[in-house]
Amino acid sequence: MRLDFDRGTILLREPPAGLELADVPGVRWDPRVGAHRAPARLAYPIAAELRRRGVRIAGLPGPALGPPSGVRPPELRPYQEAALAAWRLGGRRGVVVLPTGSGKTRIALAAIAATRTACLCLVPTRALLEQWLAALRAVGADPVGRFGDGERVLAPVTVATFASAYRHMPAIGDRFGLLVVDEAHHFGRAAAPNGLLGSQDDALEMSIAPLRLGLTATPPPAGAAAARLAALVGPVVFERSVGDLAGRYLAPFERITWSLALEADERREYDALRDVYRRAWRAFQGSHLGASWEDFLHHAARTDDGRRGIAAWRRARRLLAFPHRKREALALLLARHRAQRTLVFTADNDTAYRIAREQLVMPLTCDVGRREREAALGRFRAGTLRALVSAQVLNEGLDVPDADVGIVVGGRHGEREHVQRIGRLLRPGAGKQATVYELVVPQSGDARDAERRWGRLAPPSRPAA
Secondary structure (H helix, E strand, O other): OEEEEEOOEEEEEOOOOOOOOOOOOOOEEEOOOOEEEEEHHHHHHHHHHHHHOOOOOOEOOOOOOOOOOOOOOOOOOHHHHHHHHHHHHOOOEEEEEOOOOOOHHHHHHHHHHHHOOOEEEEEOOHHHHHHHHHHHHHOOOOOOEEEEOOEEEOOOEEEEEHHHHHHHHHHHOOOOOEEEEEOHHHOOOOOOHHHOOOOOOHHHHOOOOOEEEEEEOOOOOOOHHHHHHHHHOOOEEEEOOHHHHEOOOEOOEEEEEEEOOOOHHHHHHHHHHHHHHHHHHHHHHHHOOOOOHHHHHHHHOOOHHHHHHHHHHHHHHHHHHOOHHHHHHHHHHHHHOOOOOEEEEOOOHHHHHHHHHHHOOEEOOOOOOHHHHHHHHHHHHHOOOOEEEEOOOOOOOOOOOOOOEEEEOOOOOOHHHHHHHHHOOOOOOOOOOEEEEEEEOOOOHHHHHHHHHOOOOOOOOEEOO
């Protein structure tokens, strides 16, 4: 029988008489074409299962593009070699977990050079698309294809944004034998109901590539998302934390926590807002045992008390984002480190813009265009611009120049965001010691969030001088 690629799926054609296909995992009957169908991702596992049952496979889609030529394997550090070896031992499927700044891209370049099969690299942003194109050209890949930012060019090594891959995989899903998925934690977050397609994960479902390498600094915790990512890319095959690499392969760093109490009027307002929120939350919990925060948000939108509770929660978060004493502390720290390159991280764009206006610091937000952003990063790299402030743009993806000081004014997304942020400071340099200040309001959700964020990577903290 034949397995034919068809718009991101596999059609199982001409099965021998008596073969029962309904019990093959992932296979469904498609009455529109009178044949069984499965996601393209399962092409090779299905072929293996059919051969196990004694079925001869007369046709199986393979990578339609030839292998890349001229790709030189980069030199690897010992932990990078170990990661590549672990991936090979895992059947050349799996996720490598390493901190930001530790050279995950080099592991992927080595995998591309070693496997010598057509490769599609998936990235979340256009900024990362450009960085991957530059990295591939630096090791001799020529030509390099690109899907994204209005371009559609195929080559034996191609880089595509997640969005472009989602749109075009029905046409190119049979072209590549290796998928490299950068920032792989973006996948597997929410499986579509009943296994149906319809989410970003489809970009991986619609590729026949049997070899898959995921890269991330922040894998999902054990649970449905981790299991889904393991099905799409493979399980975690290698993991090292910031603590494992700091001091030898990453710059050592010191965490300094400044506890900054609210002013009396701020504390009264915060406590009043928290009381309104807590009443709404407790009322919901009383009638919805075991419900989640997301369940509460959906329910609260339908009642007056719920809406008041959510509004109070948001106002309390805004108050904690940049109260009076955080403003004073930030001004002091920027003055203290005015000769060093400094990154300031905030919880939201409004705070980033307030800091930009008050301290004359360049903001990098989603509103800043690529040319302006690249010009600012170039000035930061050259040392003519000493500080940048951002809510999310610096968290992931951008190749931020070397910085010595980080000031965390606030955060929103917990441990994953924090690992990405701190990684921006840890590129090694001769004699470099990075410093991370965290501005925290005690006796608040701000303080609890701060301690949780440091769970995976923080060395012991010391009180501020």
